[in-house]
Amino acid sequence: MPARRFIVTVVADRCKECGICIALCPKNVLEKGNKLNWKGFHYTVPARPEQCIGCRLCEYNCPDFAIFVVEAEAAKGETVWARQA
Numbered sequence: 001m002p003a004r005r006f007i008v009t010v011v012a013d014r015c016k017e018c019g020i021c022i023a024l025c026p027k028n029v030l031e032k033g034n035k036l037n038w039k040g041f042h043y044t045v046p047a048r049p050e051q052c053i054g055c056r057l058c059e060y061n062c063p064d065f066a067i068f069v070v071e072a073e074a075a076k077g078e079t080v081w082a083r084q085a
Ligand code: SF4
Pocket: 010, 014, 015, 016, 017, 018, 019, 020, 021, 022, 043, 044, 061, 062, 063, 064, 065, 066, 067
């Protein structure tokens, strides 16, 4: 049976760079990105989505509803909704 895979999506313009998701992720999937969002924050990026185990600690604890995790056929990381600061 193949390993379960997950899509980790960050809604960039909702992120306020608090770092809660990065600190809580047990698999080091997330990290602070290099780019700024519309609000001037370095938004989180799903740098290592292949390591995600789908625990959804990031999703449940993000105060701004900026991360969503769903199961997928293949691991995929993406960032959406990023206007230029
Ligand atoms: S918990 Fe939410 S707001 Fe905080 S850094 Fe992560 S995605 Fe951004």
